[in-house]
Amino acid sequence: xRHREETIRVLDLETGYHSKKGITVITRGISASxxxxxxxxxxGPNGAGKSTLLKTLTAFLPPLKGEVFIEHKRLGExxxxxxxxxxxxxxxxKLSLNNMSVEELVEMxxxxxxxxxxxxxxxxxxxxxxxIALVGIDNLRxxxxxxxxxxxxxxxxxxxxxxQETPVIFLDEPTAxxxxxxxxxxxxxxxxxxxxxxxxxxxSTHDLELxxxxxxxxxxIDKPHGVTIGTPEDLALEGNMTRYFxxxxxxxxxxxxxxxxxxxxxxxxTLVGEGIRFxxxxxxLGRHGINADDASSDxxxxxxxxxxxLLNGKKVHSIGMLLDMLNDTD
Amino acid sequence: xxxxxxxxLMLLLALSIIAFIILNLLLxxxxxxxxxxxxxxxxxxxxxRIWTNIVMKSRLPQSLTAAMAxxxxxxxxxxxxxxxxxxxxxxxxxxxxxxxxxxxxxVVLLSGSIGGVTLSRLGVIGEVSITLSAITGSLLIxxxxxxxxxxVRGNVTLLIMGVxxxxxxxxxxxxxKFFSAEEDIRAYVIWGLGSxxxxxxxxxxxxxxxxxxxxxxxxxxxxxxxxxxxxDSYARNLGLNIKRARLLVIGCSGVLVAVxxxxxxxxxxxxxxxxxxxxxxxxxxxxxxVLPASLLGGASLALxxxxxxxxxxxxxxxxxxxxxxxVGAPVVMWVLFYKRKxxx
Numbered sequence: 001x002r003h004r005e006e007t008i009r010v011l012d013l014e015t016g017y018h019s020k021k022g023i024t025v026i027t028r029g030i031s032a033s034x035x036x037x038x039x040x041x042x043x044g045p046n047g048a049g050k051s052t053l054l055k056t057l058t059a060f061l062p063p064l065k066g067e068v069f070i071e072h073k074r075l076g077e078x079x080x081x082x083x084x085x086x087x088x089x090x091x092x093x094k095l096s097l098n099n100m101s102v103e104e105l106v107e108m109x110x111x112x113x114x115x116x117x118x119x120x121x122x123x124x125x126x127x128x129x130x131x132i133a134l135v136g137i138d139n140l141r142x143x144x145x146x147x148x149x150x151x152x153x154x155x156x157x158x159x160x161x162x163x164q165e166t167p168v169i170f171l172d173e174p175t176a177x178x179x180x181x182x183x184x185x186x187x188x189x190x191x192x193x194x195x196x197x198x199x200x201x202x203x204s205t206h207d208l209e210l211x212x213x214x215x216x217x218x219x220x221i222d223k224p225h226g227v228t229i230g231t232p233e234d235l236a237l238e239g240n241m242t243r244y245f246x247x248x249x250x251x252x253x254x255x256x257x258x259x260x261x262x263x264x265x266x267x268x269x270t271l272v273g274e275g276i277r278f279x280x281x282x283x284x285l286g287r288h289g290i291n292a293d294d295a296s297s298d299x300x301x302x303x304x305x306x307x308x309x310l311l312n313g314k315k316v317h318s319i320g321m322l323l324d325m326l327n328d329t330d
Numbered sequence: 331x332x333x334x335x336x337x338x339l340m341l342l343l344a345l346s347i348i349a350f351i352i353l354n355l356l357l358x359x360x361x362x363x364x365x366x367x368x369x370x371x372x373x374x375x376x377x378x379r380i381w382t383n384i385v386m387k388s389r390l391p392q393s394l395t396a397a398m399a400x401x402x403x404x405x406x407x408x409x410x411x412x413x414x415x416x417x418x419x420x421x422x423x424x425x426x427x428x429x430x431x432x433x434x435x436x437v438v439l440l441s442g443s444i445g446g447v448t449l450s451r452l453g454v455i456g457e458v459s460i461t462l463s464a465i466t467g468s469l470l471i472x473x474x475x476x477x478x479x480x481x482v483r484g485n486v487t488l489l490i491m492g493v494x495x496x497x498x499x500x501x502x503x504x505x506x507k508f509f510s511a512e513e514d515i516r517a518y519v520i521w522g523l524g525s526x527x528x529x530x531x532x533x534x535x536x537x538x539x540x541x542x543x544x545x546x547x548x549x550x551x552x553x554x555x556x557x558x559x560x561x562d563s564y565a566r567n568l569g570l571n572i573k574r575a576r577l578l579v580i581g582c583s584g585v586l587v588a589v590x591x592x593x594x595x596x597x598x599x600x601x602x603x604x605x606x607x608x609x610x611x612x613x614x615x616x617x618x619x620v621l622p623a624s625l626l627g628g629a630s631l632a633l634x635x636x637x638x639x640x641x642x643x644x645x646x647x648x649x650x651x652x653x654x655x656x657v658g659a660p661v662v663m664w665v666l667f668y669k670r671k672x673x674x
Contacts, residue, residue: 060563084569091563096415099615100559111557112569118553118618144613164568 007071007168007200008034008057014065015049015056025064026052030227032219034202036167039194041211042204044221044244050204051172053221057202058089058170070168084112088161090154090171095145102140102148102156106132109163131162134197135189151182158189162197169193171203175210183207187214209258212236220244233257265291269326273304281309284319288326300326336612336619343626347397350633354393358640360384388527391534393633395593396526398541400600400632402590404624405548407601408608409583412555412617413576414479416489420602421587424475424489425496426468427598430591431522432499433467434460438518439503439510457533460521464592471495472584476577523649524595526636537593544586548621551579555617598651599658600635604628607661631657 010032016025026049034040042050055061057068059075068075070086078086088109097105109131110124120128132138135155140148148156154174161169171190175183187210194201194216205211211218212232220228220240228240235241241252241259251262263286271282271292281304282292290300303310308317316322355367362381370385403421410419421427437459478491507515521528554575557565562572590597608623609615635657639648 058567060566080566080571081569084567087567089563089567093561093563095561095564097559097615099609099613101614104614104616105560108556108560108564108568111553114553116550116553118556 004038005036006033007036008202009069010057010066011069012066013056013063013068015052015061016064017052017061018064023064027221027226028065030066032227032229034168034200035217036200037194037198038216039191039201039214040203040217040219041215042202042219042221043206043208043211048221048223050221054170054172054202054204058087059083081112084164084166086166086168088164088166088169090157090161090169090174092172092176095153098144098146100145102137102143102145102159103128103132105145105156106159106163109160112164127165128163131159134162134193135159150177151179151186154178154182154186155189158186158193162193167198168200168202171201173204173206175205175207183210187211190214212241212258263287263289265289267291267298267300268293269298269300269302270295271302271304275304278304281319281322284323288323290326339611340623340626343623343630346630347626347633350630350637351393351397354396354633354637354640355385355389357637358384358389392527392636394538395534396632396636397629398538398545399526399590399594399597400604400628400630400635401545401625402541402586402628403597403601403632404604404608404628405545405621406583406586406590407603408605408617408621408624409548409551409555409579409586410601411605412558413579413583414488415558415561416486417606418602419489420599421583421591422596422598422601424492425494425499426471426475426492426584426587427591427596428496428499429471430464430468430588431596432503433463433465433470434521435503435506435518436467437463438521439506439514441514461533461592465588468588468591469584471499472580472588476580476584479576479580480573521595524597524651524654526594526632526650528594533593537589540589544582544589545625548582548586548625551582552617552621554579555621559615559617594650596651597632597654599654599662600628600632603658603661604631607631 010030013030014025014028015030016023016027030053042053044050052061056063057075059078062076070078075083106128107120107124110120110128111118114120114124132141135158137152137155137159140152140156145153145156158169158171158174161171169190174190175186178186187207190201190203191214193199215232217229218232218235220235222244225244228235228244230238230240236252236254236257249262251260252258253260265286266289268291269285271278271285273281281302285292285302292302299312301310301312302322305315308315309319309322310316311322311325314325316325355371356362356364360381362384366378366381367385370382371390407420410421410424411417413419414424441459474495475488475492479488482488482491507518510518554570557568557570558575558579560568565575566572587601604627605620605624608620608627611627612619612623614620632654635650635653638657639650639653641648
């Protein structure tokens with residue numbers, strides 16, 4: 001059962017650092033909320049202040065101005081011990097930890113609840129076992145941390161955050177350094193946790209595509225514009241995506257709601273046919289600077305037929321051969 | 331590693347301590363038959379008063395001092411390696427022993443050249459003042475390092491700071507030596523060689539009681555130490571007050587080194603090597619295991635070093651520091667090689 005509740009409210013927040021040279025303001029004027037059962041992604045270019053914002057929300061940094069409320073209580077009013085039962089974090093920094101087993105590390109997540117000696121009782125052990133199962137790392141239990149891959153390590157840290165039993169989980173770039181399937185896996189895992197466990201999950205990431213497909217809400221952060229918040233779809237419709245990530249060679253495809261690499265077009269070809277093979281030919285041609293059209297003026301005629309492709313009437317069997325022939329005619 | 335094997339290893343370590351204490355009581359420059367040693371220990375009057383004196387006033391206090399000092403240094407080294415997150419941290423590397431040396435040098439050397447009193451001739455008062463000056467010196471350096479620790483980021487910087495502080499302390503000692511009487515310099519150099527037999531009579535009891543109080547306090551820090559392993563940010567997120575934790579750990583470790591150094595002189599390498607041996611032996615970083623293991627291992631290794639230093643033939647003249655370095659340095663090297671293969 002999902003019951004969506006506001007867990008975090010940010011009011012006119014200004015983040016930044018106090019340094020010797022004075023105050024450095026990174027972002028200002030953020031007012032927003034985070035909800036339980038939702039996965040929210042914080043997206044923005046490097047140096048936009050993603051980490052600073054996360055650090056401020058986790059109370060590692062004091063806010064320069066404004067307020068952060070967590071479960072209707074001012075962040076500054078929480079003690080370290082109280083906060084450890086409300087916010088769990090997963091950080092980018094790699095643990096320089098040897099000779100500690102996965103299970104022991106997840107058990108550390110119970111420290112806010114264990115007593116002076118850190119002894120685990122039955123309930124603690126049950127929660128640790130559940131957290132490990134939920135993340136799907138039962139097979140890693142006895143492994144030493146230093147023998148894990150980056151993706152596995154990230155899952156262990158997520159299990160630690162789960163064992164902490166906090167309503168809110170903050171993750172700083174949990175998908176950095178991972179290969180693509182692992183990125184997808186971690187994101188899906190986090191989405192599942194938000195849904196099933198009704199957690200408020202907030203993470204920063206550079207993986208736009210994934211974030212746009214999986215996030216319930218997106219916070220776009222940028223130096224000149226500040227923070228813009230909405231569902232990925234709303235942000236796309238309002239043209240925010242194009243504005244935020246305008247770069248040479250990248251276009252935001254409003255149809256699919258995803259980013260596309262924009263190729264420089266120098267030729268056109270007439271392409272006839274239908275189905276998935278039609279689309280694949282179109283994609284391959286695009287990569288080679290050829291725009292597929294209904295009626296081309298460049299004298300290239302491609303037809304998708306049953307068991308191959310016809311290039312100006314000549315039959316080839318694969319797209320690779322088709323491209324070779326096209327390039328030979330240059 | 332299973333619980334049973336851990337317990338078994340722990341038991342073996344404890345047994346090795348008992349074995350080494352017995353060997354320490356039996357072996358020495360003067361041959362005393364085992365039966366007589368047992369008689370003397372049981373309080374039966376032996377016919378040979380000299381033997382009684384050797385066992386009760388030299389070998390027994392020396393063994394107990396060695397065990398306590400070894401345990402203290404190993405525990406202190408472990409705490410420092412964890413809090414500074416650096417495998418090379420240890421009492422002798424961070425300049426804390428140098429601080430103790432500086433304290434002792436100030437008192438021993440200056441009392442002669444300024445006060446006109448030769449401390450080395452003052453007996454018990456001299457010993458007490460040396461102890462106090464060593465404690466003061468190392469605690470001052472410890473405070474300095476703790477202060478620097480709060481200001482600088484990065485543990486390598488801190489470690490280099492510690493080494494530099496050590497150099498400065500040694501330089502000052504050099505200057506003091508230059509202006510001192512030969513007799514005082516001799517007293518200082520002998521203190522600097524390190525020895526488990528320097529402590530005599532009632533002072534042994536004081537030392538042992540102090541260590542009995544200090545060592546268990548380290549056990550109160552097990553949960554804190556384990557959290558510190560995760561790094562500051564994770565530890566803080568798990569509810570640890572980092573500043574207080576760091577101060578407690580550095581303080582506990584510093585007092586341990588200070589007391590041991592005060593009574594035994596600067597003993598090198600034990601504090602650095604033993605935690606590494608224990609982590610390797612027990613295949614864990616969990617302080618609930620490594621801390622008691624280091625305590626037992628430190629005591630055991632110190633007894634072994636003491637035994638080697640007093641082997642018949644050396645006439646009891648081999649400085650303990652040479653032995654600890656000879657045993658400790660290869661162990662550290664072995665640990666580094668071993669790590670390369672298995673952990674990187």
